Amino acid sequence: MPHVVLKNVSKAYGRVKAIDHLNLEIFDGEYLTMLGPSGCGKTTTLRAIAGLIQPDEGEILFDGKNIVDLPANERDIGMVFQHFEIFPFMDIWENVTYSARVKGLPQNKIEELGVNALKLVGMLHRANDYPDELSAPELQKIGIARAIATEAKLLLLDEPLGALDLKIRMEYQHELRKLVKKLGLTAIHVTHDQIEAMNISDRIAIMRKGRIYQVDTPMNLYYKPNSIFVCNFLSNSNFLEGFVEQVQESRSIVRLRGFGPKIIIPTTQWPVRKRLVLAIRKNEVAFEFEPSFEKNLVNATIIKRHFMGSRTIFQLRLENNDLFEAEILTREIPKDLNSQVTLSFDINHVMSFEYPEKLDYELALE
């Protein structure tokens, strides 16, 4: 039912473009997350979909119908807010049935919606309490119940778990997804938490500075990022500069800058002498003891060590003086500072990108 399409939607605040000609399609029954650093325009996009702000240009289609001029109260949406916004002067029951009441539904329908929604989140027993008697996680449940009680098939979630403690957040991610799927809703979720997005979504739209960089499944985004920014935002990687030296049948050989080590990449898409940025995830690197031909091997010197509990982060210097970091299970044999090691990492996991105009910009996380 709800199939949401954004066509060339733009919104500027003064000279700052909050969203810039945005195009996005959200399919019926899908759980889509908009993910990006703060100020990327994800909340603005969500509010434009909700009708709480008016875009400067562009179309927003619900099931093929342009609803850009429709005010929020006529859009048939359920929205969950970051700070829940449970009306403080109404009790829980009045909060949850607010939508049904202002829409003028018959009394028995109001009862039914309120009871069902509260049951769904397990809060029916708190119906007569006031918001100031509830804890943050409970208020969050009421926020969801109130949105569900609108009977809307489109659920908009603005950092709905942001105000909860880290441990509770993990548990709620699972609950939230289960609920959305059970009710067959379409959900658009905004967050800046990568793990939450990965955990909860069917697809993720990665946003930055008012634009969408990539929309795909969590797995694809992680393994096949289309840009240095997405790669850096979703995974902790080393970024190394190099040039294509040789193109083989199914792979290419890149030599790192400053006559550095050779690294094999699993693609033939770049021509010889092409300047590239290679990305190697820090947690996919290991110390090598038995060299194998199917892996990239690089010599390095350990210069710093940070103990992080189960893992230890090593800072290393490669032969060409480039710095490199590796996140290795602490239980593996400890290495001393200044010792020479051989690092290994899977050929298929090396990602390669065209060298951008401004590498700093691509690597900035804002």
Next chain:
Amino acid sequence: MGQLIQKIEKALSTRFARIFSDTFTLAFFILIIIVPILYIFTFVGTEWNSIYTEIFNHPITGDEQWFDLTAALVRSFEIAAIVTVIDILIGLPMALILARKDFRGKKYIDTLIDLPLAVPTAALGFSIYLFWGTQWGIGGLLGLGGGVFSEGPLMIMLVHIVFTYPYIVRNLKEVIMRVDRTYEQAAQSLGAPPFTVFRTITGPLMKEGLVAGAILAFTRSLGETGATMIVFGVTETSPIQIVAWRGLGLFGPAAFLTMILVLVALGLLLMLKLVTRRVGLPIHRVFPRAERKLSHPILRKSRNVIVGLIFLVVVILPSLWTFVYIGINGNAAYSQMFLSSDNKVAAFWLSLMSSLSIAGMVTLICIILGIPMALIMVRRKWGKIKAILDAMIDIPLVIPSAALGFSVFVFWGTLGPFGPGGVFSPGYWLIVLVHVVFCYPYMVRVLIPIVNSIDPGYEEAAMTLGAPSFTVFRTCTWPLLKRGVLAGSIITFTRSLGETGATLVVMGLARTVPVLIVDWVEAQSLAAAAFASVIIIIFSYCLIFILRKITLENE
């Protein structure tokens, strides 16, 4: 030199100096501000027998005074109630527009709304009188021989609406802006049309502010004298009655009426502090159909237009009409001012000088004694005592100024506790004293939030760097405070400049400009009164302009 200052500041920083300053500040507040106001109860108590005779059992007039008194009191209440209701009806939409909408020219409307605040009410009342009540106003434009309305209750209401309008709009705008918008957005996302959002969400969240604003407008209207003097005709309100009785030497009835008004004001203040929280509004029921209709864009647009028109026709045009009148009657004004035998220009000059000198003196006293009071209110941790002080500071604000003036007049004069000699007789210094009483709360109320906003961290840092507490005040607190002091000074100055009611009671032979305007209107020297009004209005506008500049830069 530097060493001397250091020594002085060290001496001023001792515990003893602090205790002394606190004691002095509080003593001043209690003895000069509060006790004279409340003295009226003692006075009525001790003089009860003669007052009773005068009011209820006079050998000639019988209980006529009592009859007049209750009639005026009831009338005052009726007028204040109607004014408050109309104020909210026309002020609330304007406040909503100013708080929630962005449009070009909003800044100017915002400034225009403050206009009536700056002008002495006597000048304002005169301007409105010219607009509605004479052939040079709307009546002339419509081709009538005279005014549209004559002096009386209707015109009193029109005047009161104009000068309470800025209070109510300012107040409600602040309140609406403090309401968290996301609640409204949540309601909207749940399907509530704009009118329902306002009634079920914004309304309940702002109801305390709404009630507070209403009470404030009510007290303003109840206590107004200056403008009412000009348009009351034969229907006396209570403040006017006090002025009249005091003029006739009927101190007994005047004292009794003053006491009633003080009691009423204290009651209203108590309501303001305690009861506003418990007021219920019908928020739980929802009327989907009717409210959806009320939310229709056309209705909302026409509401905006109506609000704008009312603002223009009822508030702005009448309060600026003196300028039009002077434009038409420039020659008459010139001849009345400069060519008449009673030398009006000299009288005007004299009263302008005393007005400015009184206002300046009052401002100075309020600065010197207001700053330590504000510091006490924010920084001292006195618990309950502070809560009581906090309520007491507002007492002069809610008491009709004529009643306040009469009370102070009785306290310091020959009828007071200082015996038949009295301390101050009516005249310059008694005017200053009365003005200090009702200006002091303004100064303190402006300063308190500013002191509050000063991060004590700076002062702590200065202290750890070795500065004694007075030096801390001079080097750290004062630079952050001085804009606030300037703003407070301008408000105090304009208050004092524009006051009529209390001044009429205590002035003796001295004259201030508002009193002069009232005198000239009574003597039908309209052109001269207009001349005096225009000058004092321009003067006040300049002050308010500076004030806005200061406060805007502060933001």
